[in-house]
Amino acid sequence: xxxxxxxxxxxxxxxxxxxxxxxxxxxxxxxxxxxxxxxxxxxxxxxxxxxxxxxxxxxxxxxxxxxxxxxxxxxxxxxxxxxxxxxxxxxxxxxxxxxxxxxxxxxxxxxxxxxxxxxxxxxxxxxxxxxxxxxxxxxxxxxxxxxxxxxxxxxxxxxxxxxxxxxxxxxxxxxxxxxxxxxxxxxxxxxxxxxxxxxxxxxxxxxxxxxxxxxxxxxxxxxxxxxxxxxxxxxxxxxxxxxxxxxxxxxxxxxxxxxxxxxxxxxxxxxxxxxxxxxxxxxxxxxxxxxxxxxxxxxxxxxxxxxxxxxxxxxxxxxxxxxxxxxxxxxxxxxxxxxxxxxxxxxxxxxxxxxxxxxxxxxxxxxxxxxxxxxxxxxxxxxxxxxxxxxxxxxxxxxxxxxxxxxxxxxxxxxxxxxxxxxxxxxxxxxxxxxxxxxxxxxxxxxxxxxxxxxxxxxxxxxxxxxxxxxxxxxxxxxxxxxxxxxxxxxxxxxxxxxxxxxxxxxxxxxxxxxxxxxxxxxxxxxxxxxxxxxxxxxxxxxxxxxxxxxxxxxxxxxxxxxxxxxxxxxxxxxxxxxxxxxxxxxxxxxxxxxxxxxxxxxxxxxxxxxxxxxxxxxxxxxxxxxxxxxxxxxxxxxxxxxxxxxxxxxxxxxxxxxxxxxxxxxxxxxxxxxxxxxxxxxxxxxxxxxxxxxxxxxxxxxxxxxxxxxxxxxxxxxxxxxxxxxxxxxxxxxxxxxxxxxxxxxxxxxxxxxxxxxxxxxxxxxxxxxxxxxxxxxxxxxxxxxxxxxx
Amino acid sequence: xxxxxxxxxxxxxxxxxxxxxxxxxxxxxxxxxxxxxxxxxxxxxxxxxxxxxxxxxxxxxxxxxxxxxxxxxxxxxxxxxxxxxxxxxxxxxxxxxxxxxxxxxxxxxxxxxxxxxxxxxxxxxxxxxxxxxxxxxxxxxxxxxxxxxxxxxxxxxxxxxxxxxxxxxxxxxxxxxxxxxx
Numbered sequence: 001x002x003x004x005x006x007x008x009x010x011x012x013x014x015x016x017x018x019x020x021x022x023x024x025x026x027x028x029x030x031x032x033x034x035x036x037x038x039x040x041x042x043x044x045x046x047x048x049x050x051x052x053x054x055x056x057x058x059x060x061x062x063x064x065x066x067x068x069x070x071x072x073x074x075x076x077x078x079x080x081x082x083x084x085x086x087x088x089x090x091x092x093x094x095x096x097x098x099x100x101x102x103x104x105x106x107x108x109x110x111x112x113x114x115x116x117x118x119x120x121x122x123x124x125x126x127x128x129x130x131x132x133x134x135x136x137x138x139x140x141x142x143x144x145x146x147x148x149x150x151x152x153x154x155x156x157x158x159x160x161x162x163x164x165x166x167x168x169x170x171x172x173x174x175x176x177x178x179x180x181x182x183x184x185x186x187x188x189x190x191x192x193x194x195x196x197x198x199x200x201x202x203x204x205x206x207x208x209x210x211x212x213x214x215x216x217x218x219x220x221x222x223x224x225x226x227x228x229x230x231x232x233x234x235x236x237x238x239x240x241x242x243x244x245x246x247x248x249x250x251x252x253x254x255x256x257x258x259x260x261x262x263x264x265x266x267x268x269x270x271x272x273x274x275x276x277x278x279x280x281x282x283x284x285x286x287x288x289x290x291x292x293x294x295x296x297x298x299x300x301x302x303x304x305x306x307x308x309x310x311x312x313x314x315x316x317x318x319x320x321x322x323x324x325x326x327x328x329x330x331x332x333x334x335x336x337x338x339x340x341x342x343x344x345x346x347x348x349x350x351x352x353x354x355x356x357x358x359x360x361x362x363x364x365x366x367x368x369x370x371x372x373x374x375x376x377x378x379x380x381x382x383x384x385x386x387x388x389x390x391x392x393x394x395x396x397x398x399x400x401x402x403x404x405x406x407x408x409x410x411x412x413x414x415x416x417x418x419x420x421x422x423x424x425x426x427x428x429x430x431x432x433x434x435x436x437x438x439x440x441x442x443x444x445x446x447x448x449x450x451x452x453x454x455x456x457x458x459x460x461x462x463x464x465x466x467x468x469x470x471x472x473x474x475x476x477x478x479x480x481x482x483x484x485x486x487x488x489x490x491x492x493x494x495x496x497x498x499x500x501x502x503x504x505x506x507x508x509x510x511x512x513x514x515x516x517x518x519x520x521x522x523x524x525x526x527x528x529x530x531x532x533x534x535x536x537x538x539x540x541x542x543x544x545x546x547x548x549x550x551x552x553x554x555x556x557x558x559x560x561x562x563x564x565x566x567x568x569x570x571x572x573x574x575x576x577x578x579x580x581x582x583x584x585x586x587x588x589x590x591x592x593x594x595x596x597x598x599x600x601x602x603x604x605x606x607x608x609x610x611x612x613x614x615x616x617x618x619x620x621x622x623x624x625x626x627x628x629x630x631x632x633x634x635x636x637x638x639x640x641x642x643x644x645x646x647x648x649x650x651x652x653x654x655x656x657x658x659x660x661x662x663x664x665x666x667x668x669x670x671x672x673x674x675x676x677x678x679x680x681x682x683x684x685x686x687x688x689x690x691x692x693x694x695x696x697x698x699x700x701x702x703x704x705x706x707x708x709x710x711x712x713x714x715x716x717x718x719x720x721x722x723x724x725x726x727x728x729x730x731x732x733x734x735x736x737x738x739x740x741x742x743x744x745x746x747x748x749x750x751x752x753x754x755x756x757x758x759x760x761x762x763x764x765x766x767x768x769x770x771x772x773x774x775x776x777x778x779x780x781x782x783x784x785x786x787x788x789x790x791x792x
Numbered sequence: 793x794x795x796x797x798x799x800x801x802x803x804x805x806x807x808x809x810x811x812x813x814x815x816x817x818x819x820x821x822x823x824x825x826x827x828x829x830x831x832x833x834x835x836x837x838x839x840x841x842x843x844x845x846x847x848x849x850x851x852x853x854x855x856x857x858x859x860x861x862x863x864x865x866x867x868x869x870x871x872x873x874x875x876x877x878x879x880x881x882x883x884x885x886x887x888x889x890x891x892x893x894x895x896x897x898x899x900x901x902x903x904x905x906x907x908x909x910x911x912x913x914x915x916x917x918x919x920x921x922x923x924x925x926x927x928x929x930x931x932x933x934x935x936x937x938x939x940x941x942x943x944x945x946x947x948x949x950x951x952x953x954x955x956x957x958x959x960x961x962x963x964x965x966x967x968x969x970x971x972x973x974x
Contacts, residue, residue, distance in 0.1 A: 016901055023909030024897040026844015026884030030910065033843035117829065198848040198856050198910045198944055249846065249856075249910030250944050282849040504908030504945045672904045675947035703853030703942070711948040712939035 009523030010516040014668035036275040043119035047101035050696020052130035061125040067114040074098035087325035102322035105287030135696030162355035165333040172348035176311025180302035184387040191689040192294035199249020200285035205269035222541025245531035251503035292367025335371025338415035349414035370544040381746030455755025459746035464630040465735025466549025483537035484554035487620035492601030499539010500551035518559030520586020545735030554625035556730035566603035572612035631734035637747035648774030652715035660722040662734035681744020813877035818886030835873035844884035855941030858914035884913035895961035905954030907945030
């Protein structure tokens, strides 16, 4: 009577999603859907200028509007010492501006009123007298001599530098370059982009005067971090704070930081003793919340004639906007940028990195990305293509020559990470076969004779997912472990809670599958809850593709604790010693007489009705999982394109993705993650970016200017899989959510650059808008998306 | 003062502009007094409590707020409630009957056509309108029809598959119906 694991919704089952039952009926529960009795509505007044002194703020007319309950300015917050708040990266950020505004869209005042229409009216009635200052909109300006100091609110901040950091082996790298036959160079800008979930940010703060308990419903990917932050900033006792993250309409890193709107809604609720709802509009979301990228990268690769990479130098200048408020592991200033080149066997590498303040919204969040790995892998794969071209070696062959081989694990990457598993060559071969590489090269030559431009781009990479082990990874000193709590009821049904927080990843479905795999309890018998800090165990939340590597592992471990106790109960029920019984999925049985056994459900009933003498009753437990290492999925993305030489417009012909994320819990959901990621990759390569004019005005403040791909532009994808189990994860899984967003852009860009190869153009910055491609075609010069960066 | 956001209350200031409107939402008639500037999306969400209609972008781009207006998809975040006076609105809550899901809902679930679920109601209603007009659409026709609805999670491929599956389901239903009558 062996249980079929797939039938009970265990590992490998493309189980239909549990959460969909409410979403397809319009019965999701997003923050804006929540209505509390007596609830008021808050709106934020934002700065129209990127850099200005605030001379005065007149709120008289706003107060006079019927239905207005509260008007707050920075000055009023300052009197309570709340005008500034600490960020997740040891900086400070203005809650409401006092002295100056430092980016367009910065929060200047808030109005709380009976309805949002009145609150908007009142915001318009506030008169702010600004004295405009020159705006700094890129790192070159920020680091220029005599540049205005943006953060003059800070002591010991004599310039606009956020950090100056380095990692790697400088001497070893210098030696590698001394031995090089060829040095390949590349300089590019990874443009600013906004994660832009369709749902904006929002919160409802509900301070209960009777109990002094504060409940905040909010759009957060990391509710427990928020609880800790609120406890420390607002000096409220942590047990009197409950953060609830209900259904989230997408996150992609945008909903990790703490935004002023959340903070002011909390303060307003405490002052008014009524629930206060704040729902950001799209423009507010696009111009003020967590941007990603905006990094200028340049590097050199030392090469031997035969194709061997000897060493790499990299330098990055990152634009963090006015406040360094993205969450990064505190040890690594430019995130995991130094995970670059991890899939290649390179003896030496050195990275220098500078971060600067500018008059732009706080940026640098991990937009579907493990802390800057997106920029790292894009640069890596653009460099690899350039180096292959410089050496005159086929781009696939060049990768194969330099890949870490299957028998070389564990492998120390050039910057010191430890990779543990992979089949890089196999993934590449499957990708080349699927795209029809050799045939395409012939087609390309044929097409060239007719004046048509075809191109093929490859991107291969392994990236570090699942931050992370407590030796190296923390945010504000809090170690980046995660947790799970499992209660098995007497009838064998169960409830599981974790410290992660799904935003579309489908945890309610997949976590139950892990329990099914470990305990043989059908996944349909396990309900999963997340996002309520009063009930869920402490965890660091969901971002950086860390849910399965960390919280998912905790689900396995807590299930195994339950199984260990159930084994003792089974021995008791079978009246034998524990050593005499074995486990098969869902059942303990007598080794000598396999027909005699008890199911996990029978053990559960006994845990509440018939425990052995001396045993604590019940069948529940929790697990905190501190991963021994990151997980290292590998991906090979290949795109083919045709560029129209008359217009610079390019069309995607085919996209092939080969992903090795180890064991797949739910293949359907994994493929959904990959296709979503590829779409964001295509978006960044083709259209999606946010830029600023010289006065610091955000160009891209709504969906008419900020282009996102629709079903019409988005190409189709062909997916393939390779499974190399993670050696240290309890079920062999690796992260997947961000892989395609991280590795995908280079495939598209490399394809277009391949089509343009004859022109000698080395780089066109993303997004590859038709006018940029056209310029490259007609001038045979590189096209930069940004002003050149000062060298030293 | 009570909120004007929902329905204009009796004690509202005398100069509050008010319009009376009668609309049918998911087959149910409602007569309400509202401010003329009230958006249809807010009427549906707040006054009627049908929160399946989501507001994403405020600028008619994302389509999360799509409802059917006399059967045609419209973006309710940039339409005034009073413009719906005398018309029939269908929201996502009107898709399923008490006992069974609409084939479009089945399609989205079976083909994993949603992740965070925020764009899903608008996507399904737009697709529903397409299938009413064109019961056998091609992939390109589906992609074109859905190009006013943004999704950030799925990459659209499974949404297209969901609509194809729903179309097949609807055609089967019709065939079965014809068999019964013949």
